[in-house]
Amino acid sequence: MNKIQSASDLYQWREQIRSRQNLEDGVVYVCGGTGCQALGCQKVKEAFEKELAKLKRGRKIVLKSTGCPGLCEKGPLVTLHPQDLFYQKVKPEDVPRIVAETILQGKVIEDLLLEDPADRRKILSSREVPFYRPQMRLLLGNNEFIDPTRIGDYVAMGGYQALAETLLRMKPEEVISEIKASGLRGRGGAGYPTGQKWENCRRAAGEPKYIVCNCDEGDPGAFMDRSLLEGNPHSILEGMLIGAYAIGASRGFIYVRHEYPLALQHAEIAISQAREAGLLGKNILGTGLEFDVETAQGGGAFVCGESTALIASIEGRTGEPWSKQIHTVAQGLWGKPTNINNVETWANVPLILQKGSQWFSTLGTDGSKGTKIFSLVGKVKNTGLVEVPMGTTLREIIYDIGGGPQDGKRIKAVQTGGPSGGCIPASLFHLPVDYESLSQAGSMMGSGGMIVMDEGTCMVDVAKYFVHFLEEESCGKCLPCREGLRRMGQILDGISEGKGDSETLPLLEELAAVVADASLCGLGKTAPNPVLSALRYFREEFEEHLVHQRCPAGVCHSLVRYSISPEACTGCGACQKICPAGAIKGEKEEPHHIEAELCTKCGSCMEVCPTRAVLVC
């Protein structure tokens, strides 16, 4: 490949790729995201390779393994062009059919189409999928059609165009004021204005300056950064290049957590391709800009997402935070000014410069602009990645996009912002999703995790889960976080066993307040949020555990009692056979009963009962 030396080179290259793409007879896009890989998309891809190789030479069908399109629930996903068909839950056995019928004869295979749950109508194109319809997929939309390991795909979609125009037409200060005018705020969770951060870093004394892309996404159930870096790594690189130009940085790092091997691999491929094309290195696009990026891998510590711990980790020290009185924009990596932004923030940058800050600032609410990606998981019908404009209400996200509750249960709460966020009860689902209203409700935007809970979820159990998660992930440097979280975990363990008195909840609250107040870094400062918000909105559930020794959701093991309803029991004996403790007694054809002393509360009887006669209380 020739090096791209100017904007016109880039334009020519794009036209070349486009004209080559026009000669193709069709494209098969197979989702290659981590979610679909777990569902076996690799086998689907291999089957396509085999089937397509059998075709006659004259037909040019291209097979592309793309990034995550978001609807992970229905994977592996296959999109066909030019037929514009969207097949879901494709198995390798379906592939010969797809090639023979759809690709060669243009016939639609009905049973692979997605069904609209509302009117049972079959959906042909991905644009009509109810999960996608209310979304605004500015960042994720391209994932579906880009092979992340080919720079050509990104360039053909107009990639690096924003960079070329920025470098040629704008001064660094103008770029910063454009970002400021757009109102873009950090997508990592805290929501610091990006333009302001860039300006602080540009003004800070010290050379060289560094920029970092933070992909240490450790929240349980969150995967939007992974999908962006996996699915469209060049958009991150382009954002970083523009940032480097605006800030005056000469080196960049993409910090990827250890658990994201595919994201790391794609980032590395993208870097080497960009280097080869002359988009990284010296004299980029003939403008004299010098910038290079390398990847850095974490060791699997949640705290390394915190900026000072992240810096320590890149430098090769233990990933522990230090006092943040001097911000990293002034003294970061090796004591030099360092600008750290989240993956999603960087991905927004090319978009803003391409379409203008005016356009960007029309999206969203007063304080929060643009779109935000959420990973919607938990007890909803459609789980996956959701990109909506800021200000969309929780109800729209959970019911319209997520499809509402599973198996007719009632949704009770949504946990936003990961372990640092809080639970928002269903009564507040009218809240628009933006930085301010979520933190007012006692939660936070966080990086964008969204875990939906229904009545089968116990809030004590949820709080316990997050506290134990953070207790494990706390680096242990400062006492309130290390000891405080351990004690909070102990107290919550006690509550879930019904142990405690009238002092327990006030002690928990007092402890949580001090941990939030006195901890060293963001991990400890936000760690009590799940507990405090659960206590704020679901205090009666905690009291129920303590006072009445009862878990209303039937989750907390030691408080749950299994019994068999004599009316519903047919005496089939299925439960008796499966019970590992031999706790179920009763004659055949007679109603059975459970002996409480022997019951180990494993729940097997409930699963096998054909008449749902096993009750939990």
Add this chain to the structure above:
Amino acid sequence: MKRKTINLTVDDKPIEAEEGTTILLAARQYGIHIPTICYLEGLSPYGGCRICVVEIGGGNGKNSLDTSCTRQVQEGMIVQTQSPRVVRARKMIAELLVASAPNVKVAQDIAARMGLMKVRFPMDDNRCILCGLCIRMCYEQMDGKALGFAGRGTGRWVTMPFQKRPESCRLCRGCEYVCPGTIVPCQGIKVPGELCGRCRPVEEYRCCPNSTFGCFCEENPL
């Protein structure tokens, strides 16, 4: 080179400090005592024990807590070393500390100073409070580089590289010298969960009549 002088307010008193000093040192120069555990003159501040937290406000109504041993003075800073928020945090930190290491003298002393009589958490018996003094002593003063933290969170412990004494350790015993765990503890604790409180100051000190619990002035250091 002459350093700039910074004006700040500590406990409603205007004080002056050289640029680059920490709040802790500036306050101590004026006889305002702030308790510390993991701080030792001559070693770099660590900010781990958090007992030296103070309330810092810029006058904009948004106050935050930060450790005075690491935070440098800033022009116009308003610092509270005894505000209710600080006292609440210190008491809880002392309670957490003494619950995890009831047989360490520093933990006992801090708890006594805070006026704690009861610990609401189940007592453990750790001898190391993870203050990191030994590590910094070894690294910074003795050039030993023989100690460090291993593990994470509650599984954190102080150890030598690969748990073997390295050649760089000259058995200088600097680590032992600074370790608060080596001081013979008070033998007064008999009932788990109860603190004997015999060493707790009973009379109020004249230097700070308003303090709700023991005082931390220079006349009565920890």
